[in-house]
Amino acid sequence: MKIVIINYGAGNIQSIKFAIKRLGYEAILSNVVTEIQHADKVIFPGVGEASSAMHKLRDSGLDKLIPTLTQPVLGICLGMQLMCHSSEEGNTTGLGIFDVDVVKFDSTVKVPQIGWNQITNLKSELFNSIEEKEHIYLVHSFYAPLCDETIAECSYGVDYSAALQKDNFYGTQFHPEKSSDVGQRILENFLKM
Known part of the structure; x- marks a missing residue:
């Protein structure tokens, strides 16, 4: 199986690569x-700021490529947010794969949200063998509100999308590569699709 992690200069990609290696894959x-077009699975990571990450995607032409992919694609953290219609962070136009706009947490909660939270309302094969209220690891100040494409939820001052899915595109706001055994199972579920 050919697994490609998109390397566009925005993301902690080594930790994802190591997590996949722990599962027995390269x-x-x-x-x-x-290379991305011919991969069996594509992972679209992201750590950082939305507008500068989107600028890097445009410079490399990957903004045109990613929405056309037909194999399973997993966006992680900022990667998921960039797959949305837009983000308030840097007033950024996204890839438009998920029909939701990313917004900033309001001033009633401390941002960024850093640490462990529970996922609920799991609705996808991505969460096979994952129990309700399992703990996952997050670091973010912006979120995708609940929408028709929500396949898992978290609560932090507001209920929001912990994961999204549309057709072959999946996104997790949390970092599966940093979410211990639960995250490993989620990555394994994605690789087995």
Whole structure:
């Protein structure tokens, strides 16, 4: 199985690569269009600020490629947010895969949300063998509100989308590669699709 982690200069990609290696698979880091197109699975990571990350995608032409992919694609953290219609962070237009706009947590909660939280209302094969209220690890100041494409929820001052799915596209606001055994199972579920 060919697993490609999109390497566009925005993300803690080594930790994802190591998490996949622990599952017995090898992943390659690439920003080459043909390599990404011919992968069996694509992981779209992201750590950082939305507008600068989107700028890097546009510079490399990956903003046009990603929405056309037909194999399973997993966006992680900022990767998931960039797959949304837009983000309030840097007034950024996203890839428009998920029909939701990313917004900032309001002033009633401390941002960024850093640490462990529980996921609920699990609705996808991505969460096979995952129990309700399992703990996952998050670091973020912006979130995708609940919508038709929500497949898992978290609560932090407001209920929001912990994960999204549309067709072959999946996104997790949390970091499965940093979410201990639960995250490993979620990554394994994705790789087995």
